[in-house]
Amino acid sequence: MNIPFNAPGRQYQILKGEIDRAIASVLESGWYLLGEETATFEQEFAAFCGVAHCVTLASGTDALELALRGTRCRPGSEVITAANAGGYTTYACNLVGATPVYVDIDPKFLQMDLEAAVAAMTERTACIVVTHLYGFAVDVPRLRRLLEAAGRSSVPIIEDCAQAHGAILHGRRVGSFGDLAAFSFYPTKNLGALGDGGALLCNDGEYANKIRQLKQYGWVCKYRSETPFGRNSRLDEIQAAVLRVKLRHLDRFNKRRVEIVEAYREAAEGKLTILSRTDGAFVGHLCVALSDDRDHIRERLEEVGIQTDIHYPILDPDQQIMKKITHITHRLVRSRELVKRVFSLPCYSELSDGERDTICETLSRLVG
Ligand SMILES: Cc1ncc(COP(=O)(O)O)c(C=O)c1O
Numbered sequence: 580m581n582i583p584f585n586a587p588g589r590q591y592q593i594l595k596g597e598i599d600r601a602i603a604s605v606l607e608s609g610w611y612l613l614g615e616e617t618a619t620f621e622q623e624f625a626a627f628c629g630v631a632h633c634v635t636l637a638s639g640t641d642a643l644e645l646a647l648r649g650t651r652c653r654p655g656s657e658v659i660t661a662a663n664a665g666g667y668t669t670y671a672c673n674l675v676g677a678t679p680v681y682v683d684i685d686p687k688f689l690q691m692d693l694e695a696a697v698a699a700m701t702e703r704t705a706c707i708v709v710t711h712l713y714g715f716a717v718d719v720p721r722l723r724r725l726l727e728a729a730g731r732s733s734v735p736i737i738e739d740c741a742q743a744h745g746a747i748l749h750g751r752r753v754g755s756f757g758d759l760a761a762f763s764f765y766p767t768k769n770l771g772a773l774g775d776g777g778a779l780l781c782n783d784g785e786y787a788n789k790i791r792q793l794k795q796y797g798w799v800c801k802y803r804s805e806t807p808f809g810r811n812s813r814l815d816e817i818q819a820a821v822l823r824v825k826l827r828h829l830d831r832f833n834k835r836r837v838e839i840v841e842a843y844r845e846a847a848e849g850k851l852t853i854l855s856r857t858d859g860a861f862v863g864h865l866c867v868a869l870s871d872d873r874d875h876i877r878e879r880l881e882e883v884g885i886q887t888d889i890h891y892p893i894l895d896p897d898q899q900i901m902k903k904i905t906h907i908t909h910r911l912v913r914s915r916e917l918v919k920r921v922f923s924l925p926c927y928s929e930l931s932d933g934e935r936d937t938i939c940e941t942l943s944r945l946v947g
């Protein structure tokens with residue numbers, strides 16, 4: 580038996596007819612960049628998330644970097660982020676020259692501790708990046724209230740939604756809460772392309788204009804560069820067409836992911852902690868488990884052919900590169916505890932019922 584940790588090719592097989600038709604239509608059109616598919620996907624994804632603007636980009640990393648530039652982050656600006664968010668905000672800060680400021684996580688869903696984020700603000704704080712990690716929606720409206728109470732309501736909030744496409748909190752999709760929201764369409768994401776891709780969402784037309792300039796050489800119109808730090812960051816027409824197909828199925832696929840996590844949680848009840856919620860605010864990007872016996876359990880699962888992984892094995896401030904990058908680290912007691920205990924189980928909508936049941940049985944036997 581071999582149950583891979585990820586298997587993006589399976590989704591292609593399920594949607595093959597629709598995807599093949601969408602790709603063929605782009606090939607026949609002879610128009611491969613900045614065309615109708617991209618413009619339509621931008622409209623459809625903005626409408627899906629409940630925001631006014633979507634600007635597609637080449638990757639989620641570009642989306643984070645351009646979000647920082649959009650909020651006027653510059654060398655020396657401070658950017659508040661959770662220490663366990665996988666490094667992506669750190670890389671974006673590095674590109675901009677900003678100083679990442681690491682805060683701890685909440686004990687329930689292991690997301691940014693919002694009180695700690697507000698307490699970490701200084702006069703140099705340019706923005707707060709909230710990552711909806713593992714697919715759990717962070718309560719961004721609550722962060723806004725805390726900022727208001729602290730007299731800092733003008734500090735922009737950037738949502739990193741790369742792991743939470745479609746999650747709903749307080750009746751709204753993630754991506755609609757922040758000043759800017761970054762998405763990745765990396766193939767294993769809940770909404771994944773057949774290659775790289777990303778997007779920035781926002782309601783503010785000025786932000787959208789600036790991001791559109793930055794994504795294309797800093798041009799304000801063809802061949803007129805006025806905005807510094809422009810580059811080429813484009814989602815191509817084939818990826819946009821594929822994403823339009825997959826967007827139509829996203830809610831159904833997300834539901835299946837959460838059902839799988841719930842099945843694991845029930846099978847491992849009382850023995851192994853599996854993070855889950857079923858109110859729509861979780862989309863099962865990763866099935867995250869916690870155990871003091873993590874390494875042993877992973878070995879046993881691997882022995883029977885069940886692949887696992889760790890998200891993430893190293894906190895951002897503990898990465899080697901941080902020896903050369905200015906950063907600020909606050910108290911990280913929970914984050915440091917987490918790193919020793921966390922691991923992830925296979926969780927994607929195309930996992931068969933048989934594979935799901937095998938994992939459930941193995942979990943209950945292993946820890947029972
Ligand atoms: C939370 C998060 N942010 C940002 C990124 C970066 O996206 P990309 O790989 O498309 O650059 C990823 C993943 O890959 C991610 O998981």
